Amino acid sequence: MAKGKPINVKYETLVILWGALLTSQVLFLVLVYMIKPELFTFDFSEPYFGKYPIVIIIFAVAAVAVFILSFMLRNQHMRRAVIDQDAGCVQTGLLLGCALSEISSMLGMVLAFVFDYHYFFFWIALGLIGVLFHFPRKGNLDAASYRRV
Numbered sequence: 169m170a171k172g173k174p175i176n177v178k179y180e181t182l183v184i185l186w187g188a189l190l191t192s193q194v195l196f197l198v199l200v201y202m203i204k205p206e207l208f209t210f211d212f213s214e215p216y217f218g219k220y221p222i223v224i225i226i227f228a229v230a231a232v233a234v235f236i237l238s239f240m241l242r243n244q245h246m247r248r249a250v251i252d253q254d255a256g257c258v259q260t261g262l263l264l265g266c267a268l269s270e271i272s273s274m275l276g277m278v279l280a281f282v283f284d285y286h287y288f289f290f291w292i293a294l295g296l297i298g299v300l301f302h303f304p305r306k307g308n309l310d311a312a313s314y315r316r317v
Contacts, residue, residue: 269298
C-alpha cells in the first residue's frame with residue numbers, strides 16, 4: 169500500500185479486495201452447477217467417502233490444514249505489521265489468508281469435476297467460511313500505523 173494514504177482509503181481497499189475474493193467463492197458453486205448440475209441432486213444414498221475414500225480423506229486433511237494455516241499466516245503478518253509499522257503487511261496478510269482459504273474451495277471443485285463427488289460443497293463451504301472470517305479489521309490498520317498519525 170502506498171504510504172501517506174489515509175487509513176479510511178486503505179481500509180476501503182481491503183474491504184473491496186475481500187469482497188472480490190468472497191464473490192469468487194460463490195462463483196465456484198455457480199461454475200460447478202453450470203458444468204455438472206447432476207451433482208446438485210443430493211443423492212444421500214451414496215457412501216459419504218464415495219468411490220475414492222483415500223482421495224477424499226487426503227483432500228479433507230489438506231483442506232483443514234490450509235484453513236488453519238491461513239489463520240496462522242494472517243496473524244503472523246498482522247503482528248509483523250504492528251512491529252514494522254507497515255500497513256502493507258495488513259494487506260498481504262488479508263490476501264494470503266483469503267487465498268489459502270480458497271484452496272479448500274478449489275479442492276472441492278477438483279472433487280466435483282474429477283471424482284464426481286456429491287459432497288464437494290463441504291469443501292467450498294469451508295473455503296467460504298475461511299474468507300468470511302478473514303474480513304478486514306480497521307483496528308489492524310490503526311495498530312500498524314499509529315506512530316504516523
